[in-house]
Amino acid sequence: MATKKFGKAIDLSRLLDNRRLIKPRITSVGIELEGGWKTNPSPYRIIRDGSVHGLNGYQPIDGGMSSPRDGYGLAGELPSPVLKLDSWEEWVMKYYPEAINHTCGMHVHMGFGTAMHYMKCMDPQLPATVVEYFKRWAGDNKLDDRHPIWPRLRGESQYCQHVYAGEDQIMNNSKDHSQTRQGHRYTVMNYAYGRTGTVECRLLPMMDTPKMAVSAIKELIDITNAFLIATAAKEKKVTATLAADPEGSPRVRQLFI
Amino acid sequence: MEAVNQIVTCLERTWDGLKVTVKLHPGIEEYFKSRSEGATTDVSLVGRSWRSKKDVPLLVHNIPNELATYFAVSNPRPDAQYVSYRLDQPGQRLVVGDGNFNLSFIRLVGASEGDGVSFTIPGVYSEDIIVQHSRAIEQVAEAFFKQFLKPVKITSIISTLIQEGGSGGYKEVRQGD
Numbered sequence: 001m002a003t004k005k006f007g008k009a010i011d012l013s014r015l016l017d018n019r020r021l022i023k024p025r026i027t028s029v030g031i032e033l034e035g036g037w038k039t040n041p042s043p044y045r046i047i048r049d050g051s052v053h054g055l056n057g058y059q060p061i062d063g064g065m066s067s068p069r070d071g072y073g074l075a076g077e078l079p080s081p082v083l084k085l086d087s088w089e090e091w092v093m094k095y096y097p098e099a100i101n102h103t104c105g106m107h108v109h110m111g112f113g114t115a116m117h118y119m120k121c122m123d124p125q126l127p128a129t130v131v132e133y134f135k136r137w138a139g140d141n142k143l144d145d146r147h148p149i150w151p152r153l154r155g156e157s158q159y160c161q162h163v164y165a166g167e168d169q170i171m172n173n174s175k176d177h178s179q180t181r182q183g184h185r186y187t188v189m190n191y192a193y194g195r196t197g198t199v200e201c202r203l204l205p206m207m208d209t210p211k212m213a214v215s216a217i218k219e220l221i222d223i224t225n226a227f228l229i230a231t232a233a234k235e236k237k238v239t240a241t242l243a244a245d246p247e248g249s250p251r252v253r254q255l256f257i
Numbered sequence: 258m259e260a261v262n263q264i265v266t267c268l269e270r271t272w273d274g275l276k277v278t279v280k281l282h283p284g285i286e287e288y289f290k291s292r293s294e295g296a297t298t299d300v301s302l303v304g305r306s307w308r309s310k311k312d313v314p315l316l317v318h319n320i321p322n323e324l325a326t327y328f329a330v331s332n333p334r335p336d337a338q339y340v341s342y343r344l345d346q347p348g349q350r351l352v353v354g355d356g357n358f359n360l361s362f363i364r365l366v367g368a369s370e371g372d373g374v375s376f377t378i379p380g381v382y383s384e385d386i387i388v389q390h391s392r393a394i395e396q397v398a399e400a401f402f403k404q405f406l407k408p409v410k411i412t413s414i415i416s417t418l419i420q421e422g423g424s425g426g427y428k429e430v431r432q433g434d
Contacts, residue, residue: 001385115381116272122383167383193381237269238387240394242402243260 001167003182007124009132015226016133025117025228026221029088030109030198031080033213035097035206038073044095049077050177051159055099073098082111085221089214096210102148104206105159108217109198110224120228121199124164127188130203131162133223134216141215148205159186160202166191199224263406264363264398265373268387273308274380275351275387279362280373288406289318289364297366300376304348307362307376315376317347317364327357330400338389342397350378351390358397 015021034049036058048061052075059068061076068074080091097104112118131153138149155162158179168183170193179186190200201220207213263285267278300307300315309315325345333340339358346353347361365374382390 001389114272115274115379116270118381119270119383122381167386170381191381235270236384237267238391240264240266240268240391240398241262242264242395242398243262244402244407245260 001165003163003165003168004124006128006131006162006164006188007126009129010125010227010230012129012133012223012226012230015229016222019222022222022225022229024085024221025112025225026085026110027113028082028084028111029080029217029221030082030111030196031088031092031217032105032107032109033078033080033092033095033097033206034076034100034104034106036073036075036099037078037097040074041078041095044078046074046076046078051105052076052103054101054103058099075099088217092214092217093210096213097206100206100208102205105202106204106206106213106216108201108204108220109192109196110201110221111198117228118193118197118199120231121189121224122166122170122191123231124166125231126224126227127162127164129227130201130220130223131188134203134219137216137219141212149203152203152205160188161186163187164189170194263402266362266391266394266398268391268394270382270384270387271377273377275378275382276375277307277351277362277378278373278375279365279368281363281368283369285363285406286318286366286369289320292321292324293318298347300348304346306350306378307348308379309376315347315374316366317361318366320344320364327354328400328404330397331403334396337393337396339393339397342400344401350380358393360394360397360401363398363401 034052036055037046040046046061053060055075057071058073058075061074078095078097080088080095083091112121134149135153138147138153143149151157152160161179165183165187166189169185169187169191172183172185172192173194175185175195178184185192185200186202188201188203190202192198192200204216204220207216261282262280263282265280269276269278296319297316298319300317307315327341327343329341330337330339339352339356341356342358342360343353344361344364346359347364349359349361351359353359362368362376368374
């Protein structure tokens with residue numbers, strides 16, 4: 001199916017102003033941190049991420065590299081295991097990188113207990129709503145004009161494009177790096193059902209502190225849960241009917257002799 | 258004569274995936290019964306994508322080898338997403354192989370009785386995909402009906418009337434098509 005423009009953001013103020021009304025639909029999260037670490041944070045190993053660069057004192061992970069040059073740390077990505085809602089904050093606080101810059105993204109994968117909740121997220125209004133409410137969050141948290149979140153919110157980043165391509169993205173079962181082919185994953189919300197069974201938000205950059213990162217991830221979880229509550233409606237049935245005249249159409253053949 | 262529903266397919270998103278309900282005119286199921294010589298197959302033996310909620314086995318009427326292939330939709334509409342369909346993929350997803358639409362569910366045993374037969378295909382589907390699949394079902398079901406089931410009444414008349422030009426021969430007259 002063709003890539004679509006963003007939908008229109010929906011109003012979540014009733015829920016986001018009163019967060020105890022938000023009952024969770026998300027049941028698990030996975031977080032990909034990017035940046036520089038002095039050493040591999042045990043028990044994990046930093047993996048390669050070609051988009052991370054320019055971190056002084058940190059050597060980008062390269063395939064086959066067993067350890068960095070003397071005096072250098074490791075630059076790359078640290079993906080979390082699947083984390084429950086009561087344990088992801090501690091994981092972020094513990095394993096946050098020592099160094100980050102504007103090239104470092106923070107991708108959040110959200111898992112759901114049912115296929116229905118995932119399906120309800122397959123709506124162009126969701127990424128539009130996420131962008132809208134993160135504009136407000138960034139303003140409320142006084143992130144200055146040079147913060148890397150703003151170009152992403154304006155749609156200026158190739159890594160989180162402001163389009164919706166859910167129907168094609170769910171069919172992807174491998175990670176490719178094209179930012180242009182139909183169904184590529186570089187959108188604000190990437191529907192990575194085929195690969196991880198999750199909805200991935202690629203909007204967020206790494207934050208200056210782990211505390212701010214936790215705040216951003218909490219906001220994303222609340223926005224998504226609130227969206228699912230606000231858009232809950234009885235599912236419509238779609239019917240395809242073939243009707244035909246049971247007598248058919250007669251043919252008459254006349255033979256003259 | 259008034260048109261009668263031949264194949265009615267309902268698609269609905271559920272907690273587990275996509276629920277497909279098919280209700281057939283008895284003539285459709287009779288067609289498959291006649292081609293199967295009474296033999297049926299448990300769907301779970303040939304595919305894992307159709308799940309019955311009540312854990313009652315889903316059965317399909319068997320088909321002869323000449324139906325185990327893809328069939329092209331003649332004169333597809335310009336906006337048609339799928340221009341061919343298959344009847345030999347029970348238990349598989351709605352789109353199979355090289356973009357063939359899977360119409361195998363019209364072989365389900367009991368689909369002409371009561372409210373028809375339902376099954377669920379696990380997975381995620383957007384509202385747009387459901388609409389697209391519904392349109393595809395209309396198109397390929399019509400193609401199937403025209404190709405295999407549309408009744409044709411042929412009346413042959415042997416006449417001694419002399420045709421224009423004095424020669425014999427036959428003249429075929431089609432009243433509608």
